[in-house]
Amino acid sequence: MSADIEDLIVVNALGGLDNPNAPASASASGALVQTSDQLTIDERTLADAHASGVTAINVTLGYTLGDFPPYQHTLDEIRTWDAIIAAHSRDLMRIDTAADIAEAKRLGKIGIIYGFQNAAAVEDRPERVAEFAGLGVRIIQLTYNQANQIGDGSMAPGNRGLTPLGRQVVEALNEHRVMVDLSHSGERTCLEAARASTQPISINHTGCRALVDLPRNKTDEELRLVASKGGFVGIYFMPFVNASGHATAADVVEHIAHAVNVCGEDHVGIGTDGTITAIDDLDGYRALLAEQVAQRQAAGASAAGERADTFPFVVDLRGVDQFRELARLLDERGYSSTRIEKILGLNFHNYAKAVWGS
Template sequence: MRIDRRTMVLGGVAALAAAPGLARSRATAGPGWYDKAIVIDGLGGLADPYAPDGQLRLSDRAWADMVATGVTVLRDTVFPVGNLADPWGEYQKAVSGAQNIMAANPDRLILVRSAADILKAKRERKFGVVMGTQDSCMVGPELDRLAQLKKDGVMTVQLTYNNRNLSGDGALEPANAGLSKLGRATIERIEAEKLLLDLSHGGQRTMAEAAAQAKRPLVISHTAARALTDHPRNTDDATIKAVADKGGVTGVYFMPFLAADMKPSGEQLIAHIEHVARVAGEDHVGLGTDNGVLPLQFDEASKKKMDDWTRERIKLGIAAPGEAPGVYTMVEAYNSIDRYRRLAGDLAKRGWSEGRLEKLFGGNFLRVYKEAWGG
């Protein structure tokens, strides 16, 4: 299997007093709803930590673990990100590799191009994969390439990564210059192609201007609340609300940026989820872990791969503040195969009803996918 950050990334939370202002349902969730639900990770990683590098076929062990997670669909990333000499060429290699993985696992994986494909994955007990980019660098001024992305099976397009590209400023750009003229045209073409626009990694002004321009539902697939933790990868309340006002969804990640010390607790993850739910409304919050579907492995070889990858990100200038060797992209309390189930249980203890949990764990993303893509 290919290696990227989500390939490398793969104790419960104590019951807390309900957050002020967060509506509680009298009918909390009972056991059994999770297995029936559509569970969507709005941004994660398809990976097999047990297979040798380069193996396309999922190992039986990885497949068994993937089934055990209960996840129905995961959005996987088609690279590149950042300012490269030939981003289109790099994209072509990356999407070919992703297509080869799908072709090697027809009995296990479904390439998702519509909401109907998600329902099919659940019905057939397969794992749905949404392919998406985390940058528009491979498109640049050649907007016709967006039609080719869709033909390739790429269904979501993220406008920027952390740095500036031709569409706008990313989260790490100090100028915070917002959308470019090309960026506005790119959004129009993304929507015309019935692709899903993702604002993750955008600068504050870029995200605000993009949300204002959007005419269709959009997402911030993986972020957290800047009101709780002031980090450039987290999103301010006004933008979270603006995305909700367009019918979109903000996904909360399981990343170090949840906490100022880069060591987030389970309680902090829940605080961010509940804050976004309160600001956006329960119809506009989801989960986009930015983790691999399987838990992080802590053997020495795995830690070396993660640390080497972090050093490479720092060298390329795409690492966010706080990224460093030894800082791992996870919430330790939920670094387990059953993390989604346990998180659901912990939220149920806090009064979340089945209906609200079903929205958070996949229903809201499913709605936006259907509105963006059809089917």
């Protein structure tokens, strides 16, 4: 491609800012859940983020799973991230509007987008959406893999769809201009929420079920509906993009290509579901992986395709060069520089303008 990645807006629609090699990291410790106060945002983490060319990252905060009180834990997590950004104000800034993404690029900072991967903290009170929006939350994913009070996740056997309370929550998200994220949702929940929403919606990190038939991947019907509503689809760098679980960068490109064919080039981007700083000792990490997978399975939080013999990331598409490598592979596929720019971040930026305003 003709433009350097440093000249582009690059948005990771679901990612992490952490040094996974640090002892406190879930990747290093084998912990089931890593809370925001355990993140290691050190000199290497920040240097790697800058070197990668990323402009903004949707980071997961708040309750996702575990034995935490969802509402209070979520408030604690927001305060933790406020403190992280304040402590690293030369490097980080919170993203509240689409204009902030462009401003982060101009200032050479890493934009942090506050996002949930489970709306459990709303509980039975849709009015809490206003509170979370006021605290800077810009993305709320309706469910994780399990069912919650809003709808069924991708691994819930009932596939019951959006609940009446869930419809109220979607309405509140629209009212307060918070992105409705349908990643991890069951098929009926996804379709019904997409139809109920009056704002564009997103699936910030997923794969294509037409290529790999796993519940965490989305059907063409889901992808097409989200795009038809002006929404956004982010393809992840996860094992679910290959039926064997041993995913490669080439698999990620195939899923991006399929999504572009289904959704059009204006609605597809990336949501890696991983950190920028790579795990250094893959052999040592492999020894912890079985424990992590077993814990997730015991908690009912794992998805089909998670196995002890597969990494939860794409080995040849990680580290500080992951976005450059993806751009190179898309260029080799014959994609124009304009299309690559859209996939790397412009499409998410335009989606943000539609939902958050400029």
